[in-house]
Amino acid sequence: MNNPPKSGEMLHLRGNALDKGDPVALPLTQSSMFHLPGAPDGHATYGRVDNLTWVHLEHVLSHLENAPCLTFPSGMGAISAALFATVKAGSRILIPSDGYYVTRLLADRFLSNLGVSVEERPTLAFADGGFDGFDVVFVESPSNPGLDMIDLGAVAREVRAAGGITIADNTTLTPLGQRPFDLGVDIVVSSDTKAMGGHSDLLMGHVASRSAQIMERIEEWRRVSGAIPGPHEAWLLHRGLETLDVRFDRMCASAQVLAERFKAHKAVQQVRYPGLLDDPSYAVAQAQTTRFGFLLSITLEDEVKAERFINTCPLLRPATSFGGVHSSAERRARWGDDVDPAFVRLSVGCEPVEELWQALEASLNAL
Template sequence: MPLGDSTRAVHAGLPPLTPGQPFLPGPVFAAPFVLDPVTGGEGIDWYGRPHNASRRHLEAAIGELEGGQCLTFATGMAAVGATLLSLLHPGDTVIVPADGYFTTRAFARAELATRGVTVLTAPTAGPYPSFQGVRLVLVETPANPGLDVCDLAELAAAAHAAGALLAVDNTTATPLGQRPLELGADLVVASGTKALTGHSDLLLGYLATRDEELLARLRSWRDSTGGAPAAFDSWLAHRSLATLDLRLGRQTANAAAVAEALATHPAVAWVRWPGRPADPSYAVAARQMARIPGVVTFELAGEAAVGRFLSAARLVIPATSFGGLHTTADRRAQWGDDAPPGLVRLSCGVEDTADLVADINQALDAV
């Protein structure tokens, strides 16, 4: 019988249980490990950059949830950078999201173009250029911050027909919201800093794939360049996974209520949340996603209006990133993102729904 999301999250990646030991062994702190005097490092851990038991437990856990094999990195951008720099070579062409995380787009333009890689952009909801001659298609769905959604099965079929690889940024959805590998993607890339670990207390990135060749290439890149997460961060992330289903459940419920409140308030120009039937991405999201994330995007009149909203709110904390226990709001234009000055990405936390909606309404009234 298939296990439910909470059961899978609680038990993912745990080593065999040993009487007298904790469910999840504490972090392994080591740079060099003791070597066998005869065989040396063969078949055992020998150095902390490529080897760490805490990291392996976390990778096993995320791999179980994503449905593939996982490789963790120090940050989400380290995982993105490894993907782009290890898989693309001079003469290749890559397509990146025009409306996804702007640092990915900026990195591709700054670092790949100088290496002879052609960088094209396409909006998440399309239209896409021809995939003929393209080496890699990178999409982010739902896109951050606009929350558009694309049909991954359709996109995977089109990319593979042209000989391209499809990589999917699964940060916003998390593996409990969407499993891109089952929909045909070759690679999942994500920031575990956000909702996956959900406590706003660590940085983490990861890749997941079912392709052994891709995994070996990316592992070689990570182990050589040293972009692995630290032992304590790995342990802390694994510990946090156990409550993933519970956290997402409250965040999604809060987002549904908040989106409706925003949609009916005169201070709000527009609101996006793929779980609303009125949202342009609703049909694709309802078909493709197991749950809609707790992120809602909306627009106020401008920078000053956002300032008044955040100053009046008691439960909405101004902060970048998203997916944490506390409700936060981020005016994306302040970071150089190509977004309207009044665009707000609101990340719903796990507060009581009625309290959160009441606070947001009174803060909007102040606008």
């Protein structure tokens, strides 16, 4: 498998470019106006277009992705930019029917009304029927919330051969866990609200691509639409990225331990985690990821017990979203995902794993 980015080098990207007396911590540029006498060429002009905090953040993200990056005010802002910059009236796009539901809403309620043909396929049958005639193929592997996986390299090759482009949502694994560009994907999007920021205190997203033409369109979309991140959020994300490596390592290692223990507990009817040898996603995950991730799911006996488990465990936050330092869980059926009513998506945080398991086990035992 390809090598992850050098996180140690990432921590010193700013430091190695500092002049004597410069602050080591990234300053926050909180300004909509810039001192601009004379011709503006080559200088910051206006807060919707330029911000030094974004510049430094995007430098770090580009290092992580090994590709140029642009930031957006949310994950859906990033997904919207990638789609609106690559489709037009008459385009055909393919999206996963079992992926993040808001991506489907965007395509169904807005893109389809602009003359874009939208088709859906489940992740496990995503390649069935091929990709001829699709201009854009949007992939999500692992799928959210089911954690099904697909061979991204094979999809990217087939889509390119058919004349289309691929967009991969890599939110669940981050650049430290999966490298879509090294597998041939054209565009990567991510909700940095999740593990990249890691502290559940910001909304952010990014788009990356090694295609200069695509990035020009993405930048134009951001500039004219005004879909820009706030400087303070950009500063928070930059700070969060400095601990991404240690957080991600702890979360993934703990998720493996917990998944194996959940399998052995009598109250748990099913466990999904790509790192389990008998999981349907294991073979693909083993081949194309560097880590198995921090998300897992368990299915309990019924909805009542699932809610009781989530709401009574003192080391679980009953909340939507994932990727924070606090472990969290929710029943995804409540949002309309096509899953069992007792299906619980669990995001493993940074708590010591034995202490976390004791709390989880006690809640399961009390059901």
